[in-house]
Amino acid sequence: MENKPDYSDDIKTIKKIMEESSRFLSLSGLSGLFAGFLAILAGCIAQFGILRSKSFFFNENLSSLSVPEITSLKIKLITDALLVLLLALAGSLYFSYRKAHRKGQKIWTPVSRRLLLSLIIPLIAGAFFIMIFYLESQWQLIVPAMLIFYGLALIGAGKFTYSEVFYLGLAELLTGFSAAIFQGSAIFFWILGFGFFNLAYGLIMYRKYEG
């Protein structure tokens, strides 16, 4: 008897190719865990190491300081934030590369390029905007802007990777607006948005897709 063609296998292949060619699925939950952990660490360093205060309301601490002291604080905080950004980016590239390698997939594909482009445009726009805030000494708006542009980047990127990224983006956006309203508590919202939300996202994704 002739072998019957396996139609359910056909459907599975179609679905798999459709998904893999339109979404970048090598993004690892470990990236989120790592970035979240770093952000919490950096937030604590900023709060207890650099600002040395029990309060999250750093505006109050600043009014008693001299101009050079404030400048030195700013430089330390910026360095702290940039270090986290670089390490988190390096981590997410490393974990994605590792996951792609393990699954025998390529990391540089048309869809990963689209994902990168949709992330990079709002992030670069945000970086310029934040630079303007910094130069104009509007630095109470820096953390809210970071969270808002990060949120927008993730919302856009959600189309090209796991759809959960979209919801992480929404959470970051809301955190950003809260940080803009409660301006004194920037470090608290930084830890919440970049720390806990990334951490929670990473944990959920790792358990759901890699565990």
Place this chain on the structure above:
Amino acid sequence: MKVAISSLNKLFENRVRLGIMSVLIVNDSYDFNNLKETLDVTDGNLASHLKALEENKLIKVNKQFIGRKPNTSYSITETGVTLFRSHIKALEDIIKSQ
């Protein structure tokens, strides 16, 4: 059951063609080399199946130059979308009836 099987499109019986259509239905356009990598097939094999799909007007070919290098990309036609959708529907109907 017989009706369902006869509604399967002969053009899509081949795995490579099924793969090409699956990629093109979710992407505006895709170039030759990326198709080759995604589907893991040889140049000749991919080219002959692309040709067959093109001749049946299920996909369109766009040739352009990127710098001085020629680049051939493919996109699905409206006919292609309709036929491929009904092929998937037919496959699903058969599986359900089994």
